Amino acid sequence: MTLALLSSRLGARQAALEYQWMMRATTAVPLDEMLARRVAGEPLQYILGDQPFGPLTIKLRSPVLIPRPETEHWTIRLAELFRPPTRQLSVLDLGTGTGCIPLLLCHLLPAGTVRARGIDISSDAVKLAGENAALCGFSASTAGSARNTFQPIQASFLDPLFPDKNLGVDPPFDLVTSNPPYISWAEYLELPASVTHYEDPKALFGGPDGLDFYHAIAALVARRGFLNPGAVVAVEVGDGQADRVQQIFQSTADLKSEIWLDPWKKKRTVVARSALAI
Numbered sequence: 001m002t003l004a005l006l007s008s009r010l011g012a013r014q015a016a017l018e019y020q021w022m023m024r025a026t027t028a029v030p031l032d033e034m035l036a037r038r039v040a041g042e043p044l045q046y047i048l049g050d051q052p053f054g055p056l057t058i059k060l061r062s063p064v065l066i067p068r069p070e071t072e073h074w075t076i077r078l079a080e081l082f083r084p085p086t087r088q089l090s091v092l093d094l095g096t097g098t099g100c101i102p103l104l105l106c107h108l109l110p111a112g113t114v115r116a117r118g119i120d121i122s123s124d125a126v127k128l129a130g131e132n133a134a135l136c137g138f139s140a141s142t143a144g145s146a147r148n149t150f151q152p153i154q155a156s157f158l159d160p161l162f163p164d165k166n167l168g169v170d171p172p173f174d175l176v177t178s179n180p181p182y183i184s185w186a187e188y189l190e191l192p193a194s195v196t197h198y199e200d201p202k203a204l205f206g207g208p209d210g211l212d213f214y215h216a217i218a219a220l221v222a223r224r225g226f227l228n229p230g231a232v233v234a235v236e237v238g239d240g241q242a243d244r245v246q247q248i249f250q251s252t253a254d255l256k257s258e259i260w261l262d263p264w265k266k267k268r269t270v271v272a273r274s275a276l277a278i
């Protein structure tokens with residue numbers, strides 16, 4: 001009965017596909033319950049409890065944002081900029097969520113070359129990112145010095161005192177990444193219920209025009225001593241925001257940048273580089 005309902009909701013083809021994923025899921029949730037939750041509109045990823053992100057399997061729990069394929073795409077391309085690595089990279093991910101971005105970088109770059117920290121205001125996100133760090137084998141507490149490490153830290157990077165001396169977030173950084181909240185108020189009203197009911201509004205809202213977090217990130221990386229010479233700052237942007245974000249980085253941080261397209265040819269990532277001599 002519920003499978004029939006799912007078919008009427010998603011179409012027979014998609015329902016059959018999702019049914020197969022549920023059958024293969026390793027979660028302890030009974031199949032009937034999975035079907036009922038999906039029919040009620042819950043995203044499949046939360047029901048299954050994990051999803052692939054590049055070659056990694058990332059654990060998921062509502063309300064922490066479900067990593068998107070666009071983010072996976074630019075993170076893989078970003079790792080290529082650091083091949084072969086010329087030195088140890090100190091990485092800071094702002095708004096880390098599941099930890100997917102720094103964890104994929106840890107996976108893609110040679111062992112012992114990445115020390116990543118991820119900041120998130122949400123305790124749910126920090127807890128989940130810690131679980132993912134352990135599952136992927138990059139937990140800072142257990143890893144030896146020859147391993148890449150990722151440590152999630154609960155803090156707000158909008159706080160004027162960030163990074164407080166006691167946080168363990170010690171500049172300078174070689175790479176700053178962020179997929180910040182970038183949905184404007186107008187866009188939020190248009191989002192489907194599958195997003196607004198299950199994903200944390202804190203992960204979505206970027207202020208009235210969606211650009212608040214880019215101003216904050218540009219001001220942060222503009223601080224003296226925050227970036228190493230030649231450091232890279234890579235931020236994901238929403239539809240139609242890329243040119244404006246480029247201007248913000250230029251005017252606030254004096255950083256020149258380029259724009260990367262996503263697999264659907266949309267301007268998705270602004271990638272800036274600090275001068276080789278600062």
Ligand SMILES: C[S@@+](CC[C@H](N)C(=O)[O-])C[C@H]1O[C@@H](n2cnc3c(N)ncnc32)[C@H](O)[C@@H]1O
Nearest residue numbers: 067095096097120121122156157179180181203
């Ligand atoms: C769009 S989600 C991105 C999550 C993850 N990086 C990804 O790509 O899937 C933005 C994240 O920023 C976090 N966030 C929102 N405001 C923040 C703040 N002031 N300081 C730190 N993190 C914040 C949210 O909790 C959320 O996890």
